[in-house]
Amino acid sequence: MPESYFPEVRTLRLFSEMDADRFRNLMRGSYVQNFPPQIELINEGDPSDFLHVILSGSVELFSSWNGRETSMATVRPISTFILAATIRDAPYLMSARTLEKSRIALIPSQDVRDIFDKDAIFARAIVTELAQCYRSVVKSHKDLKLRTSLERLANYLLRHDSLTGGTGQFDLPFEKRRLAALLGMTPENLSRAFKSLQSYGVKVDGNVVEIGDPATLEAFAKPDPLIDDFSS
Numbered sequence: 001m002p003e004s005y006f007p008e009v010r011t012l013r014l015f016s017e018m019d020a021d022r023f024r025n026l027m028r029g030s031y032v033q034n035f036p037p038q039i040e041l042i043n044e045g046d047p048s049d050f051l052h053v054i055l056s057g058s059v060e061l062f063s064s065w066n067g068r069e070t071s072m073a074t075v076r077p078i079s080t081f082i083l084a085a086t087i088r089d090a091p092y093l094m095s096a097r098t099l100e101k102s103r104i105a106l107i108p109s110q111d112v113r114d115i116f117d118k119d120a121i122f123a124r125a126i127v128t129e130l131a132q133c134y135r136s137v138v139k140s141h142k143d144l145k146l147r148t149s150l151e152r153l154a155n156y157l158l159r160h161d162s163l164t165g166g167t168g169q170f171d172l173p174f175e176k177r178r179l180a181a182l183l184g185m186t187p188e189n190l191s192r193a194f195k196s197l198q199s200y201g202v203k204v205d206g207n208v209v210e211i212g213d214p215a216t217l218e219a220f221a222k223p224d225p226l227i228d229d230f231s232s
Helices: 003-010 020-028 083-088 109-118 120-146 149-163 176-182 187-200 214-221
Strands: 031-035 040-042 050-056 059-065 068-075 079-081 095-098 102-108 169-171 202-205 208-211
Touching (some): 003 020, 003 050, 020 109, 050 083, 102 109, 109 120, 149 208, 149 214, 187 214
Antiparallel strands (some): 169 208, 202 208
16 A cells, blocks of 8 residues: 555544554555445455455445345445454455445455554554444444334434534435435335425425424434434
8 A cells, every 4th residue: 555545544543543663564565446336345255355444435335135135334434344354354244335436445354453463552443443333233223123114214314414514405325225225114115204204394306305394303203312323
């Protein structure tokens, strides 16, 4: 990896406080590659040879079984995927593909594990990252298990509105088919859910969403930080 990329990767909490020489050694065994859209980067079940760091673009994590496929998450800069498989030296549990032109750093998993054993600060950062990922999975599971599809959609819209400035109007970050998969719904159910939310002040025009009455939508959705706050 060219040293010009080092500061960018170093901004990640995972690498920000680790020993400088060990960080440099880790990066020297890595490389950066540009990928066009819709390229599969990893396949679930394959050995976890690399830790991926997305520097630009976006990547979809997805899974498939018995002829069915579902979207699991969207990864944006600057972040890693899939850390748990790298540390466990285990097969990937998800596949990944680019959604747009993306620049990605690939760090050999064996090198990550070697530094993990030698650098206590790096090891603590990895544990913190994995703990955050675990808590996010629990919150997503609670969202899926405890809420109806209409409640999941309402809370998603409130979360995304907050992330985009809280103006009450925003563009969906991806097509509705992927949103339906993320919320555990079929595209048809998502369409019906959007129509049902009209009575709570939600308007949809293509990919543009307008929340005309946030208080009414919040009263219905009942957002809960123990489910909806993915920052802690």
